[in-house]
Amino acid sequence: MITVDKLHKRYGDVIAVNDVSFSVSPGEIVGFLGPNGAGKSTTMRMISGFITPTSGTVEVMGHNVQTAPTAAKRCIGYLPEGAPAYAEMTTKRFLHFVAEARGMSPANARSATDAVTEQLNLQSIFTRPIENLSKGFKRRVGLAAALIDDPKVLILDEPTDGLDPNQKHEVRQLISGVATDKIVIISTHILEEVEAVCSRALFISKGRVVADDTPTALVKRSKFHNALRIETDHVDQSLVKALQSLPSVQQVIPEGGALVLLPSDSATIQTEVQKFAAGRGLAWTNIHTMSGKLEDVFRSLTESEEAA
Ligand SMILES: Nc1ncnc2c1ncn2[C@@H]1O[C@H](COP(=O)(O)OP(=O)(O)O)[C@@H](O)[C@H]1O
Ligand SMILES: [Mg+2]
Numbered sequence: 313m314i315t316v317d318k319l320h321k322r323y324g325d326v327i328a329v330n331d332v333s334f335s336v337s338p339g340e341i342v343g344f345l346g347p348n349g350a351g352k353s354t355t356m357r358m359i360s361g362f363i364t365p366t367s368g369t370v371e372v373m374g375h376n377v378q379t380a381p382t383a384a385k386r387c388i389g390y391l392p393e394g395a396p397a398y399a400e401m402t403t404k405r406f407l408h409f410v411a412e413a414r415g416m417s418p419a420n421a422r423s424a425t426d427a428v429t430e431q432l433n434l435q436s437i438f439t440r441p442i443e444n445l446s447k448g449f450k451r452r453v454g455l456a457a458a459l460i461d462d463p464k465v466l467i468l469d470e471p472t473d474g475l476d477p478n479q480k481h482e483v484r485q486l487i488s489g490v491a492t493d494k495i496v497i498i499s500t501h502i503l504e505e506v507e508a509v510c511s512r513a514l515f516i517s518k519g520r521v522v523a524d525d526t527p528t529a530l531v532k533r534s535k536f537h538n539a540l541r542i543e544t545d546h547v548d549q550s551l552v553k554a555l556q557s558l559p560s561v562q563q564v565i566p567e568g569g570a571l572v573l574l575p576s577d578s579a580t581i582q583t584e585v586q587k588f589a590a591g592r593g594l595a596w597t598n599i600h601t602m603s604g605k606l607e608d609v610f611r612s613l614t615e616s617e618e619a620a
Contacts, residue, residue, distance in 0.1 A: 400442075536602050
C-alpha cells in the first residue's frame with residue numbers, strides 16, 4: 313500500500329502541493345494527470361523520499377518515508393523526469409552501478425542486470441555508451457534501472473515525454489507488462505495515456521487533487537457522454553437548426569465536418585435522430601454514440617477549481 317496523507321510542499325510563496333491525500337493498492341496503475349506546474353513531480357519526489365514535505369505524511373508498504381526512508385526507498389523504483397543517467401557509462405555499467413547502489417552483491421547485481429536487460433530488450437545496446445543511444449532506448453534504460461531489484465512500487469515521472477508515437481506505445485506496453493503485481497504511479501499530461509495504461513486517474517491542478525476515479529467513470533462525467541456523432545454530406549444551417557429543435561437534443565456542436573448532438577435525453581436521442589433522417593430522406597454517412605471526452609472533464613474540473 314501507499315498512503316499519502318495531507319501532503320503539502322511550499323517553495324517560498326509557491327504552494328507546489330496543497331493538501332494531497334490518497335492511497336493506492338497493489339495491482340493499481342495510477343495516472344497523475346495535470347498540466348505543467350500542477351505539482352506532479354513534486355508529489356512523486358516526496359513519495360520517493362527525494363524531498364521532504366512541508367507537512368503531511370507518506371507511507372510506502374508500511375514504512376514512513378520521513379522516519380524510515382531507507383526501508384521505504386528499498387520498495388520503490390523511481391524514474392525521475394527526463395530519465396537522467398550517467399551519459400558516459402555503457403548500459404551494462406550503468407545498470408550494474410544502480411544494482412550495487414541498491415545494495416546488491418556484485419554477483420547479484422550481474423544477474424539482476426542480465427534479467428532487466430532481457431526483460432526490456434536491451435541486448436543490442438548493452439555495451440554502448442548511454443550518450444549515444446536514441447531517446448527511446450535511453451528511456452528504456454531508465455526504466456530498467458527503476459526495475460532492477462523488482463520493486464513493489466514503481467514511480468515513473470513522465471515516462472513517455474519527448475518520445476515519438478511508436479516509442480510511446482512501446483514504453484506503455486512495457487509498463488503494462490511489468491505492472492501486474494506492483495503499485496505503479498505514472499505522471500503524464502497526455503490524456504490518452506491515462507486511458508491506455510491506467511486503472512485509476514488522479515487529476516492534479518494547482519497542487520490539488522481535483523478528481524480521483526477510474527478513467528471510465530471520469531469519462532462518464534463528460535457532457536459528451538452518450539452524445540451522438542453524425543456525419544452526412546448535407547451539413548448546413550437549416551439541418552443544424554432542425555436537429556436542435558428535437559426534444560432529445562440539447563445542443564448541436566459542429567466538429568470537423570461532423571455534428572455532435574448532446575443529449576437532453578440519452579435514452580431516446582438515437583431513435584429520434586434516425587426517425588428525423590428517415591422523414592427527410594436523409595442518410596447519415598456515419599453515426600455513433602460517444603463514450604465521452606476525458607479532456608472535456610479535465611477542463612471543466614480545472615476551470616471550476618480556478619473559479620473557486
Ligand atoms: N525546487 C523548486 N523550487 C521552487 N519552486 C519549485 C521547485 N520545484 C517545483 N517548483 C514549483 O512547484 C510547482 C509544481 O512543480 P512540479 O511539481 O514540477 O509540477 P509538474 O511536475 O506537475 O509539472 C511549480 O510552480 C514549480 O515551479
Ligand atoms: Mg513534472
